[in-house]
Amino acid sequence: MSNAATHHPALAAADPEIAALVGAEERLQAETLRLIPSENYVSAAVLEASGTVLQNKYSEGYPGRRYYEGQQNIDQVETLAVERAKTLFGADHANVQPYSGSPANLAVYLAFAKPGDTVMGMALPMGGHLTHGWGVSATGTWFRGVQYGVRQDTGLVDFDEVRDLALAERPKLIFCGGTALPRTIDFAAYAEIAREAGAVLVADIAHIAGLIAGGAHPSPVPHADVISTTTHKTLRGPRGAMLMSRAEHAKAIDKAVFPGLQGGPHNQTTAAIAVALHEASGPAFRDYAHAVVANARALADALLARGFDLVSGGTDNHLILMDLTAKEVPGKIAAKALDRAGIVVNYNTVPYDPRRPFDPSGIRIGTPSLTSRGLDDTHMPLVADWITRGVAAAGRGDEDALKVIRSEVAELMAAFPAPGLPL
């Protein structure tokens, strides 16, 4: 019998096609080595909380100030989520309603800027996010995005360059954080520049929220005016987002999220966020966050020893950006071959990439998911070997070698059951 029939009986009976695909995805997530740094495995408790009858309830507004009746339980769920977020991150204020990271960031624009205003963030190809003012995003078309990057020689942010740009452009908002940044973010340095430039500093910690919660990365509190985060990356919650801020910005943030940008919050997601925040406040999560970083360091060392070029020369966090130029295998070809070998990564632009974004020079890998399954630093040389063999096999078009890796990966992963997945 398929997983779906045993674990989702109502779904299997009502819609066998979708049930079969869910079952297939469960097997895929169980058998593969998932290295996409923005992904993870949520706990069984988070998974259960995100699929409940809270789904059925409309609750526009905020606890105690709703536009619909019947909020006896929903108000308590949202209040718990808010209080847990504030306690875990030490923030004055938290809003747990944004549907995801991108709408959360859009709410920040709505709260602090007018269309046409100048905003500043890291350029997408340097490791920033679309929503930090990049041209193809609404944030880069409705606002005037000015963009900073990293230095070509070090792969690190040059704060003199950021300061010069901020003082010349006087942006309303300065975003720090990104999607492909392997190094510690110096929130204090950004805060000083934002203060000099009279800008609101937004720390987008979508990738590293779990590391911060677990004490494995410095906190943006008290440096940033606003903190934006997804809840589904290293934080190991459901797909969703939160905005946190100093008390003085609480009203502006809340008004921007609702009624500015959204309608009713997704209450089943709010409940699952509350559960994830509860899990992230325990000692086991501290160990998890530190293990994510230890694994990334060990994997980076093992990849360097095998001759790979890593942007910035290594990592301080959960993420490694590999430049495959010297291996003469384009990132996309490597990523697709590794996928066939049961190793799931994404192809990624590297800073100053001479290739195009849809066919770039690099791949991006991370350790949050494998750490959630209990792999430790002693496994990282083996993971690096698989990547080495997979990239070499991609270069010479050796499908048999990829199949051999796939079976080796599946064998190891079978010994490390994934949280939330049926055995």
Ligand SMILES: *Cc1c(COP(=O)(O)O)cnc(C)c1O
């Ligand atoms: C993932 C991410 C987002 C967007 O999150 P979505 O939930 O995909 O909209 C925003 N900012 C950063 C830095 C991210 O890494």
